[in-house]
Amino acid sequence: MEVVSESDDAETSIIHLPDDCLSFIFQRLDNVADHDSFGLTCRRWLNIQNINRRCVxxxxxxxxxxxxxxxxxxxxxxxxxxxxxxxxxxxxxxxxxxxxxxxxxxxxxxxxxxxxxxxxxxxxxxxxxxxxxxxxxxxxxxxxxxxxxxxxxxxxxxxxxxxxxxxxxxxxxxxxxxxxSDFGIKALSQACLQLESVKISSCKSITGVGFNNCSPTLIYVDAESCQLEPKGITGIISGGGIEFLNLSGVSCYIKEGLVPIGSGIASKLRILNLRMCRTVGDESIEAIAKGCPVLQEWNLALCHEIKVLGWEAVGKWCRNLKKLHVNYCRNLCDQGLLALRGGCTNLRILYMSGNARLTPTAVEMFRLHRADITLRTEDMMAIGPYWRTYPQEWT
Incomplete structure (x- = not known):
């Protein structure tokens, strides 16, 4: 039988492992309790725990x-x-x-x-x-x-x-x-050439013009409840890289002020939230439907001025649309639903409730002919890429 001396035993002790080995062990602890109690062993192990902490x-x-x-x-x-x-x-x-x-x-x-x-x-x-x-x-x-x-x-x-x-x-x-205001936004957008995401929700002094000539890296803008002007909307998309745009509840002074979104500059747009843009009309809807070919989710809830021509444009041109929100749209009638039924070939989820002009017959016919589409009543939008910037430990 082999005898191990005290000196040999000491040399193999975990206490004598170098700091990088202890860090390796700490980083691979799966149990939360073990992870949190690691530093209670001794001062050295506490230091290992401290220097490996990346998020607080x-x-x-x-x-x-x-x-x-x-x-x-x-x-x-x-x-x-x-x-x-x-x-x-x-x-x-x-x-x-x-x-x-x-x-x-x-x-x-x-x-x-x-x-x-x-x-x-x-x-x-x-x-x-x-x-x-x-x-x-x-x-x-x-x-x-x-x-x-x-x-x-x-x-x-x-x-x-x-x-x-x-x-x-x-x-x-x-x-x-x-x-x-727009002055601060302009300074930031012109200096930060890697800027990807900006949230300006409820900033009442921002019209959007500060984004003019922004970097093409800008892919996400959340401007909910802002008082944007048509020139400001053009400025937001001016970089050409926008993929997520939240204009929910914006105060746009011209009825067709959203037409620039469909001018071709925002051709990469995938998610567009126009919820509660009550005055947006058929001209803007048609322009966006034609000019944003990769649009995948579009929230038009409470957009009361969209009529048959607008719904027909959505059905005809939004071939890649997967999610559509039409909750409480006053002018969505049977003819408009028929246009959606015959188009939007990739549509998978339709959020629809509170549409007083729709008859039960039209809704049942939609269910019958488009069994590939799930009808839902809740109004939930995708979060967008901005929130992915938080560390995984916090999600």
Whole structure:
């Protein structure tokens, strides 16, 4: 029988494994409890756990997939807590401070610790963050790709600061930032040539003209409830790369102001949300149906001015359409449904409810002739590529 000496046994102990081996083991722990308790073993293992942490999100903050609502806002997270957190986790790539409403501009000075490695920063509903905080971010986070400023107190000055810093931004969330206007958007879109996604929902001072001559990399724009002008809509699609466009509830002053979308510039458009665009008419619908050949999902719910000619254009030209929303469209009648039934050869889901002019007979005939289409009553849109920028750990 072979005898193992104490010295031999010590040499094979896990304690003597180099840090890279311990990191390899830590990264492959499948059990959540083991993953969280790894650092309780000793100081060295705690350090291994800390340097392998890439994402931090406060559990108290609102759900990152639904930034429109706060679930458990945390008024207690202050500058001291943030400094201790970033001192411990110095290798972070994604940091969410969403819902930490006590934090102010001076709190962000702690970003100098992990700043060079930071790729995503989420400050949704940090009401104390203003243009001064944006200057700090631009100074300490030169490699930032994703910046979410939902409901922050920033203005065009902050966006100009980001533009001058030449950050490699891909995705920016400016929804519900009332002080942001076309001037700030222009500065950002002209400086950030890799920009892919922009959210400007409910920014009432933005008309869209700031996007003129934007980069062809811009594929996603969420402009829900904005007061866009026809020239602004042209500006949004001017780069030619747009694939996802949300214009739900926009205030467009000209009835056929959406015609430019079908001019051929937005030929890559796949998802278009025109929900509650109550004045959009047949001319715009026909232009979009012809000029957006790869359109896969189109939300026309509550678009009351679309009549038979518009529905016939959808049926005739939207050959790649897979999902169509027609909920509560007042002028969708039996003839319009017949046009949809005879066209849209790839349609698979039709969201339809509250259409008072449709007769039960027309609906049953649609079911009979298009058994390949599922009729649904809910009005759910695809989320779009912007939300894919969140780390997998948060989804």
């Amino acid at each position: 999100q406060f559990e108290c903050s609102f759900t990152i997939l639904n930034p429109a609502s706060l679930s458990q806002p945390n008024p207690d997270v202050n500058s001291y807590h943030l400094h201790r957190l970033l001192t411990r986790f110095q290798w972070l790539e994604h940091l969410s401070l969403a819902g930490c409403m006590v934090l102010n501009d001076s709190s962000l000075t702690s970003l100098r610790i992990p700043g060079a490695r930071l790729r995503g920063l989420y400050l949704d509903c940090c009401f104390g963050i203003s243009d001064d905080g944006i200057f700090t971010i631009a100074s300490f986070c030169p490699n930032l790709r994703v910046l979410s400023l939902h409901r922050c107190n920033i203005s065009d000055i902050g966006l100009e600061t980001l533009a001058r810093a030449s950050l490699p931004l891909l995705c920016v969330n400016l929804s519900y930032c009332p002080l942001v």
